[in-house]
Amino acid sequence: MSFLSRHIGPDADDMAVMLRTVGVASLDELIDRAVPESIRVRDALDLPEPLDEPEALAALRSIAARNTVMRQMIGQGYHDTVTPAAVRRNILENPGFYTSYTPYQPEISQGRLELLLTFQNAVIDLTGLEVANASLLDESSAVAEAVLMMRRANRRSKSLRVLVDSRSLPQTLAVLTGRTRAAGIELVMADLGDPDAAARAVSEGDVFGVVVAQIGADGDVTDPTAVIDAAHEAGALVTVSTDLLALTMLRSPGELGADIAVGSAQRFGVPLFFGGPHAAFMATRKGTERSLPGRIVGVSTDSSGAPAYRLALQTREQHIRREKATSNICTAQALLAIVAAAYAVHHGPVALRALAERLHGLATKLAAGLRERGIDVAHERFFDTVTFSAPGRADGIVAAAADRGINLRRIDQDTVGVSFGEPHTQRDVQDVLTAVSEACGARISDSGEAASADALPDEWLRTDEYMSHPVFHTHRSETSLMRWLRELSDKDLALDRTMIPLGSCTMKLNAAAEMEPISWPEFASIHPLAPADQTRGWTELIEQLQTWLAEITGYAAVSVQPNAGSQGELAGLLAIRRYQLARGEGQRKTILIPSSAHGTNAASAVLADLKVVVVATAADGTIDQADLAAKIEAVGDELAGIMVTYPSTHGVYDTDITEVCAAVHDAGGQVYVDGANLNALMGLARPGRFGGDVSHLNLHKTFCIPHGGGGPGVGPVAVAEHLVPYLPGNPADADLDEHGAGFPVAQAPYGSAGVLPITWMYIAMTGAQGLTESTRTAVLGANYISRALADVFPTLYTGDGGLVAHECILDLRPMTKASGVTAEDVCKRLVDFGFHAPTLAFPVAGTLMVEPTESEGLEEQDRFIAAMRTIHAEMQEIADGTVSLEDSVIRNAPHTAQVLTADEWQRAYPRSQAAYPVASLRRVKYWPPVGRIDNAAGDRNLVCECPPIEAFDAAYNTAAVAQEETR
Ligand SMILES: *Cc1c(COP(=O)(O)O)cnc(C)c1O
Numbered sequence: 025m026s027f028l029s030r031h032i033g034p035d036a037d038d039m040a041v042m043l044r045t046v047g048v049a050s051l052d053e054l055i056d057r058a059v060p061e062s063i064r065v066r067d068a069l070d071l072p073e074p075l076d077e078p079e080a081l082a083a084l085r086s087i088a089a090r091n092t093v094m095r096q097m098i099g100q101g102y103h104d105t106v107t108p109a110a111v112r113r114n115i116l117e118n119p120g121f122y123t124s125y126t127p128y129q130p131e132i133s134q135g136r137l138e139l140l141l142t143f144q145n146a147v148i149d150l151t152g153l154e155v156a157n158a159s160l161l162d163e164s165s166a167v168a169e170a171v172l173m174m175r176r177a178n179r180r181s182k183s184l185r186v187l188v189d190s191r192s193l194p195q196t197l198a199v200l201t202g203r204t205r206a207a208g209i210e211l212v213m214a215d216l217g218d219p220d221a222a223a224r225a226v227s228e229g230d231v232f233g234v235v236v237a238q239i240g241a242d243g244d245v246t247d248p249t250a251v252i253d254a255a256h257e258a259g260a261l262v263t264v265s266t267d268l269l270a271l272t273m274l275r276s277p278g279e280l281g282a283d284i285a286v287g288s289a290q291r292f293g294v295p296l297f298f299g300g301p302h303a304a305f306m307a308t309r310k311g312t313e314r315s316l317p318g319r320i321v322g323v324s325t326d327s328s329g330a331p332a333y334r335l336a337l338q339t340r341e342q343h344i345r346r347e348k349a350t351s352n353i354c355t356a357q358a359l360l361a362i363v364a365a366a367y368a369v370h371h372g373p374v375a376l377r378a379l380a381e382r383l384h385g386l387a388t389k390l391a392a393g394l395r396e397r398g399i400d401v402a403h404e405r406f407f408d409t410v411t412f413s414a415p416g417r418a419d420g421i422v423a424a425a426a427d428r429g430i431n432l433r434r435i436d437q438d439t440v441g442v443s444f445g446e447p448h449t450q451r452d453v454q455d456v457l458t459a460v461s462e463a464c465g466a467r468i469s470d471s472g473e474a475a476s477a478d479a480l481p482d483e484w485l486r487t488d489e490y491m492s493h494p495v496f497h498t499h500r501s502e503t504s505l506m507r508w509l510r511e512l513s514d515k516d517l518a519l520d521r522t523m524i525p526l527g528s529c530t531m532k533l534n535a536a537a538e539m540e541p542i543s544w545p546e547f548a549s550i551h552p553l554a555p556a557d558q559t560r561g562w563t564e565l566i567e568q569l570q571t572w573l574a575e576i577t578g579y580a581a582v583s584v585q586p587n588a589g590s591q592g593e594l595a596g597l598l599a600i601r602r603y604q605l606a607r608g609e610g611q612r613k614t615i616l617i618p619s620s621a622h623g624t625n626a627a628s629a630v631l632a633d634l635k636v637v638v639v640a641t642a643a644d645g646t647i648d649q650a651d652l653a654a655k656i657e658a659v660g661d662e663l664a665g666i667m668v669t670y671p672s673t674h675g676v677y678d679t680d681i682t683e684v685c686a687a688v689h690d691a692g693g694q695v696y697v698d699g700a701n702l703n704a705l706m707g708l709a710r711p712g713r714f715g716g717d718v719s720h721l722n723l724h725k726t727f728c729i730p731h732g733g734g735g736p737g738v739g740p741v742a743v744a745e746h747l748v749p750y751l752p753g754n755p756a757d758a759d760l761d762e763h764g765a766g767f768p769v770a771q772a773p774y775g776s777a778g779v780l781p782i783t784w785m786y787i788a789m790t791g792a793q794g795l796t797e798s799t800r801t802a803v804l805g806a807n808y809i810s811r812a813l814a815d816v817f818p819t820l821y822t823g824d825g826g827l828v829a830h831e832c833i834l835d836l837r838p839m840t841k842a843s844g845v846t847a848e849d850v851c852k853r854l855v856d857f858g859f860h861a862p863t864l865a866f867p868v869a870g871t872l873m874v875e876p877t878e879s880e881g882l883e884e885q886d887r888f889i890a891a892m893r894t895i896h897a898e899m900q901e902i903a904d905g906t907v908s909l910e911d912s913v914i915r916n917a918p919h920t921a922q923v924l925t926a927d928e929w930q931r932a933y934p935r936s937q938a939a940y941p942v943a944s945l946r947r948v949k950y951w952p953p954v955g956r957i958d959n960a961a962g963d964r965n966l967v968c969e970c971p972p973i974e975a976f977d978a979a980y981n982t983a984a985v986a987q988e989e990t991r
Contacts, residue, residue, distance in 0.1 A: 027077050032801050032882035039801075041882060042808040046827075051800050055708065058803055059825040061680040070575050074791030077537045078113060083788065084191055084781060088546035090561035094426070096296060096551040098239060098433040099409050099443025100162055101193045101267075101771065103291040106446045106550075110502050110509075110737040111293055111366045112543065115359070119520040119730075120513030122359055123534055126319075126734035129851065129861050130334035131918050134780035134953045135512030135844045136362060136625040137333035138731040139972075140494055141321045143289070143365035144304070149490035150271040151285035152278025153307035155968055157318040159361035159735070160586050161290040163201040163265070164755065164771035166304035167235060168193070170263040170284050171204060173308075174233030177283075177315040180259045181232040184209050187225055187255075189216035191240030192265060198758035200235075202767025206598060206633050219250040224308075226254040238266040239276065242402060242441060243387075247484055252281040259466070268292060268305070269562040272377040273384065275486045278751025284308045285833040291445065293367030294360050295543075298562050299552030299772025300587055301736035301779060303357035303364055313337070313966060319356055319734065323971050324962030327916075327955035330972050347636040352627035355724065355739075356587035359732030366509065369499050373491035374650075377530075385929075386796035387451055388479050390442060393457045397464070402439070406479050409443040420463035422483035428455045431554055446819055465676045494971050516954045517860045519730075522950070523884045524810075527831040527863040527873025528622065528673060530703045530725035531687040532798075538728050538785040542778055552772045564776050565784055568739070572787050576795065577699065577719055578710025579742040583751040584723075585768065585988045587775040589700055592720025592739030593667075595769045599718055599743055600665055600694045601632055612693070614659045618647050620674060620867045622861045625667045625698060634664055645674035645821035647684055656691045665694035670711060671704045671829035673867040674821040675806065677873075685715025694718065699742070702726040703877065704803060704830035707796025711742075727783040736776050738783070741800065780825045801878035805885060809874055811825050812832075812889045816896040818870055831875035833868060839896065840870055845914050846873055850895055852922065856916035856938060857891040858950040887944065894941050913938050918952040922957035 029035075034042060039051065041428055048054045067626055073084060096104045107116070115121045127133030129139075140158040147156040160166040171186050188200060191214045197213070204211045205351065214225040216236045226234060234255045236248045248264055255262045263284040264277035269291055271277075277285040324337030358449055368376070384407055385855040391401045391410050402883065414421055415438045422434045433441035442456055494936035499534040518524075524531035529594035541547060550559055555833050570582040586592035597615070604612045615634040620641045629636050640648040647668070649711045656663060666688045671677045678684075685695045697716035705711065711719045723729045723738035731737075743751060753759075753766030754773045774780070790798065810819040810832040817834040836847045847870055851861035861874040876885055898914055901907045919938040929935060940946050 026074070027537070028074065028794040028797060031790065031794070031879060032534060032797065033879045033884070034801060034805070034962050038448070038806065038882035042804055045811050046804070046807045047811070051804060054804060054807065054827070055800055056831065057825045058663070058677060058807070058823065059708050060677055062679065062682050063714040065710055065713065069707060069792035069795065071572055071787065073791040074794055075765040075788050079791065080785055080788045081537060081541070084541050084785065087561045087565050088541065088544050090564060091550050092558035093545050093549050094429055094431045094558065095448065096431050096549070097442050097444065097448065097452065097456070098431050098551050098553050099243065099441055100553055101195060101288060102299070102432055102551055103443060104296070104445030104447050105291045105293055107293045107295055107363070107371050110505055111370060114262065114506055114509040115363055117539070117543065118513060119534070120516065120518055121362060122539070122730040122732050124516055124529060124733040125524055125526060125529065125731050126358070127335060127507065127858065129657060130332065130957045131852065131855055131952045131954055132210050132517040132860060134333055134517035136164050136358065139322050139362040139365045140358060141323070141333055141968065141970055142369060143361040143486045143678070144321060145495070146365060146368040146491060147268070147305045147307050150268050150276065150970055151266070151307040151839040152276025152286055152488070154310045155313040155316060155966070156305060156307040156321070157316055157320050159289070159303040159358060160299055160306055160318050161304060161355070161591065162302060162771040163286065163304045164196040165591070165769070166286045166306055167196045167263070167265060168200050168203040170286050170306060171200065171209065171233060171235065171360065173284065173315050174263060177312045178232045178261050183230050183232040185212055185231045186210070186212060186233045186235065187212045187228060187229050187231045187236045189237045189240070190214060191217050191237045191242070191244065192235065193241045195755035195768070196265070198755045198768050199612065199771060202598070202769070206631060208633060215249070216251050217244055217246045222251045223254040223872045226260065228252060231260050233261045235263045235265065238264050238274065239270060239407055240667065242411040242435070243406045243443065244403035244411070245405045245407050245480065245484070246281070249280050256281065258712055267375065267407070269380050269842065271486070272373065272380045273407070273480065275484060279486070279488065281759070283312065289361065289364040293363035293500045294363050295548035295778065296551050297548055297776070297778025298550045298559070299774055299777050300770070301360050301776035303361040309671035320968050322962045323967040324958050328434065328920070329931035330954060331975050332954040332957045334959065334962050335970065336966055338964055341577060346623050347630050349623065349627035349630070352590040352631055354590045354624050354627055355398065355735040355737035357736055357738060358734035362733065368491065368497055370505055372496050372500065376521070379446060383448070384480065386444045386450065388446060389450070390453045390456060391479065394455065395458065397457070397461060399460065399464070404479065409441060411439060411441045413439050414460070414464060421460050424459035424463045425456060428459060430455055431551060432456070432458070444554050464989050494973055495743055495970055515543055517858070517950060522859055523876065523880045523888060524860040525862045525874045525888060526860070527675065527833070528866070529731070529863065530875060530877055531731065531856040532728060532877040533879035534728055534730040535786070537789070541781040541785065547781060548778065552774070552777070562777060562813065566777065566780060569780055569784050573721065574742060576706060576710070577619055577721065577742045578712030579719065580745040581748045581751060582734055582740050582742045584738060584740045584777070584780060585718065585752045585770050585775040586739040586741055587733070587770045588737040589720055589722045589739040590624040590628055591769050592741045593624055593698070594753050595633055596696055596718040596720055596743070597628055597632035597634060598767065599741070599747045600696065602698055602750045603694070603747055604664060611662055612664040614662045615664050616652070616655055616659070616688070618668060620645070620672060621667060621669060622673060622698060622700065629667065634861055644674060646678040646680065647677055649680065649683070652684065652687060656687060661692065663688070663691050663693040664698060667696040667698060669698040669701060671701050675828045675831040675833055675873065676821050676823045677704070677829050679824060682715055689715070701830065703799060706799045707792065708799055712715065712744060716744070718747055723783045726784040729779050729782045736779050738776050738779060798878045799830070804991055805876035805878065805880060806830050806832050806874070809876055809889060813892055816893055819935060820868060831873055834872045836872060836876060837870040839899050839903070843899040844909040845899045845902060845912070849914045849917070852956055853895050853898070853914045854891060854916040855952050858942065858945065858948070859888060859891055879883070890942055907932060920953065920955050921951045923955060
């Protein structure tokens with residue numbers, strides 16, 4: 025059997041049933057009628073012939089073999105680490121974790137929410153601050169977010185200048201330069217490692233914020249207290265960039281007075297992955313949490329009063345705030361934050377500190393050995409990274425180390441950096457020293473006993489307790505850890521148990537064969553800045569993938585650097601902006617965005633310093649042509665372009681897309697086609713050919729990268745020929761003074777490269793025909809569900825011929841009006857059926873957007889249809905007045921086992937109706953761990969650390985006592 029027939033859910037018999045329901049004779053007829061002829065491509069995509077699973081794995085093995093696994097001591101933001109096998113197997117390789125969606129539906133997400141809360145707890149403790157978010161995309165973009173946050177939060181200063189430590193990672197300086205320039209913020213750089221110079225720079229700078237590195241890119245540790253005090257004196261806020269492992273030894277940013285701390289959690293067990301995905305962290309003080317970007321997990325209570333987790337302050341999300349959004353981080357790095365949390369739990373504070381001390385000890389030994397050989401160590405104060413000078417010898421030293429299987433950091437021709445990570449030992453110290461002696465022609469001394477200077481003075485070391493919550497102390501045995509992780513994944517609904525019919529999110533199969541290669545050491549253990557001759561496999565894979573994606577989309581070139589769809593949007597808009605600036609059209613600063621657009625579109629536009637003008641949608645869901653013409657006219661020569669999603673967020677192939685593109689082009693604007701819905705286009709139409717100048721794709725939707733509970737993501741940006749020079753540049757090799765092309769948007773040259781093998785495998789195993797077949801089947805599924813539910817929940821928008829694209833919006837509003845049952849109630853009731861909810865209230869309030877994808881077979885789609893029909897009947901009873909809304913099974917959903925097994929039962933409906941509304945549930949049943957969660961209470965009183973265990977027991981005891989008393 026071909027891979028394709030396993031990727032696609034419905035078989036031939038299923039399809040016949042589905043086609044009959046839709047009312048078409050064949051799949052060809054359906055596609056001919058649904059997809060407008062004006063955009064249709066008839067010739068097959070130029071992609072390699074599909075391989076079967078073993079062939080594709082073998083082909084990928086031979087690509088992987090062109091990478092060289094070394095001991096990675098380059099540092100510069102990435103450290104060799106050890107992913108505990110128990111964490112790899114039970115999380116990274118466990119579909120219960122990696123196939124879950126972002127936890128917007130908290131009742132079915134308690135497991136991953138608890139792990140994200142544990143991540144926040146570790147970050148809060150180690151940074152010494154009070155509030156942390158549940159991860160950001162990478163360290164460099166997190167620093168950029170911190171700068172924007174300081175600007176928002178600093179009410180005392182009107183300045184638009186920020187002072188940044190030149191000791192920051194070079195990649196961070198590159199990303200910051202592009203982001204601040206786009207945001208109209210002036211970036212001033214100074215060496216903040218020198219306290220006097222730093223204090224001067226701060227007091228003379230008139231800045232709203234300061235970014236200081238507690239540990240510089242070269243490994244030099246400083247005490248930032250003086251800078252922080254001077255900054256506060258001058259009315260500026262302070263961000264400290266730091267390292268979680270070092271913070272087990274060093275005084276925390278919070279104790280030193282910082283307002284914000286940022287950094288990467290990669291070395292907490294997340295493989296190097298050739299640059300990502302890795303979770304960045306950010307923490308701040310109480311009082312500024314509303315300015316904090318990203319998602320925050322908070323604690324609230326459920327309908328029975330027990331503690332329950334949820335995403336807090338969700339109203340800050342770009343979906344709701346659109347162009348007023350404070351940041352644009354849709355996809356975070358949930359899976360990697362979860363790995364980091366489990367790593368912290370696995371080791372606990374004592375072992376983490378011991379590891380930190382061991383690495384510090386190795387660095388100290390190396391420094392001593394170097395000094396003994398007469399070599400000048402650059403910094404007196406360091407943690408795990410030593411920089412030394414060897415005039416004219418850097419290349420020789422790096423080469424001699426490479427001969428021993430070690431990668432060092434070549435800073436320039438005279439300077440070398442050595443950074444220690446978890447797997448490294450005394451042997452690595454010896455090997456580096458030998459390499460140095462060899463390259464410098466010095467006598468090799470074996471004494472290795474030179475008195476080691478105290479590289480970290482006592483007064484810099486922390487003395488306070490951290491990670492004291494029991495969670496960091498109770499899972500020391502692997503049995504305990506394994507069972508805890510199993511308990512948590514059992515609480516959640518992921519694709520391994522149910523269809524996740526989320527419109528716009530394309531939750532399709534993440535096949536095991538696609539996933540497996542990401543843990544191969546030849547991919548996972550490669551440093552992003554390793555020399556080119558060691559990474560030929562990676563570059564081959566990435567170049568192939570970029571070529572394939574360019575072919576699929578009809579564009580000239582693709583960059584995989586953006587590590588989320590939102591970052592792809594930003595990269596694409598910056599490309600447009602820079603292209604127009606280069607043409608002397610700097611006045612083009614207004615972008616048109618239809619009212620139905622995804623919230624990230626507007627937020628990205630603001631980050632690219634563009635003004636948003638909203639275009640109305642017509643009654644049928646398409647762009648209102650008259651309004652478009654009027655807006656183009658009104659904006660005049662300030663028109664930068666338009667951002668359109670195709671098919672539209674209404675799930676419909678608008679027939680007039682080519683006219684929309686032409687109208688914008690005629691007015692001198694560029695067309696951005698949001699390609700997140702490519703699952704409706706692959707093989708059928710190409711945005712680069714029907715009028716787009718630039719698009720982003722979401723590999724974590726259309727191309728099988730799992731959602732990981734809210735990240736990783738990859739949002740490649742694809743551009744037409746004229747925009748190619750403006751694709752994102754290399755963050756490690758950026759020309760900061762250069763005004764034209766290519767500012768990077770992510771920290772690593774290829775962003776979240778580590779998950780690209782997944783997409784490579786999907787395309788290699790399906791080929792041109794298989795991709796087209798995926799699309800066609802996805803369109804069939806959406807039309808099937810739309811038709812099968814038409815008499816109860818009509819589809820809001822359809823194209824010509826009454827057909828939808830790959831998703832459909834079910835209109836619940838008439839039933840809501842009649843019964844009072846909201847679309848949200850329906851989502852909660854679906855939990856009792858073991859379903860993840862569809863997309864709620866986007867893009868139209870009071871509706872549910874359903875996208876089955878090609879991977880869901882007929883049986884699962886029918887199970888969903890049956891659930892929706894049953895719920896409709898329950899709504900009808902309320903509408904008819906037979907049942908009151910407040911007492912209804914829907915309003916009280918979801919039902920926990922605890923509620924249903926209580927000795928007393930006084931509800932207006934039988935327990936069996938709550939638990940087993942359809943017979944198949946008696947065979948397999950998902951029990952939600954909590955009842956409906958109180959959202960308002962969680963926002964009023966923000967708690968984003970793990971609550972004490974006793975809080976749970978207390979709540980359960982109270983419930984039990986209450987029950988006793990009613991007896
Ligand atoms: C998902 C989506 C995005 C944003 O992608 P993220 O990776 O979540 O940032 C943008 N536009 C549309 C239409 C989407 O569906």
